[in-house]
Amino acid sequence: MNTPDFIKQKKRQRFLFIGDSITDVGRDRENFYDLGHGYPFLIASILAKELPDYDIECLNRGIGGNKINDLQERWQEDCLSLKPDVVTMLIGINDTWHHTASDEFGSKKEAQRFESSYRQLLEQLKQSTDATIVLMEPFVLPYPEDRRTWRKDLDQKIQIIRTLAEEYQTIFVPLDGKLNALGIAYGHSHYTGEDGVHPTLAGHAEIAESWLQATHFK
Numbered sequence: 523m524n525t526p527d528f529i530k531q532k533k534r535q536r537f538l539f540i541g542d543s544i545t546d547v548g549r550d551r552e553n554f555y556d557l558g559h560g561y562p563f564l565i566a567s568i569l570a571k572e573l574p575d576y577d578i579e580c581l582n583r584g585i586g587g588n589k590i591n592d593l594q595e596r597w598q599e600d601c602l603s604l605k606p607d608v609v610t611m612l613i614g615i616n617d618t619w620h621h622t623a624s625d626e627f628g629s630k631k632e633a634q635r636f637e638s639s640y641r642q643l644l645e646q647l648k649q650s651t652d653a654t655i656v657l658m659e660p661f662v663l664p665y666p667e668d669r670r671t672w673r674k675d676l677d678q679k680i681q682i683i684r685t686l687a688e689e690y691q692t693i694f695v696p697l698d699g700k701l702n703a704l705g706i707a708y709g710h711s712h713y714t715g716e717d718g719v720h721p722t723l724a725g726h727a728e729i730a731e732s733w734l735q736a737t738h739f740k
Contacts, residue, residue, distance in 0.1 A: 545584025614660035628674035665710035
């Protein structure tokens with residue numbers, strides 16, 4: 523395993539994973555250190571095994587159902603106050619899923635709202651910490667079939683996150699294209715089960731692999 527430059531700065535670091543249910547994955551919210559059983563747990567396990575000379579503390583602050591505004595409301599408590607060295611964000615699918623019946627679904631106004639809120643989080647993070655930032659794009663697979671109609675809204679959000687990753691010079695983890703390509707090859711439900719959103723074990727393994735590659739641990 524490689525040791526990327528951002529981790530060479532000090533032996534003891536705190537990695538924070540924050541987002542919605544895709545990050546949460548059944549974690550015990552009463553346990554400060556519980557990682558759930560999704561991609562944060564897989565990443566933490568691999569780092570612990572491969573980098574025994576480093577003291578890497580991984581924290582999970584995913585909460586199921588969260589949208590971008592929910593992150594704003596808890597950003598101080600669940601991110602900034604923890605003084606993380608690395609922050610990984612995965613948010614956005616619920617901003618699409620929970621508003622499919624809205625008149626603003628897929629609109630320019632909705633895209634601007636999402637961008638403004640996401641940018642605010644990045645600005646606060648930059649101002650309050652020296653953390654390395656890792657942005658992961660949300661994704662949806664076309665199973666069930668109606669998930670295809672979500673692209674009108676979600677694609678705009680994915681492009682916004684890509685643009686912000688470039689603007690703020692963060693690490694970026696592309697997920698949507700990769701998971702859709704794998705779904706075409708091996709079946710969409712193999713990676714996101716019956717709803718096109720929540721990863722299976724295989725889906726979480728692919729997310730963890732993508733994170734490790736984007737951060738240059740692999």
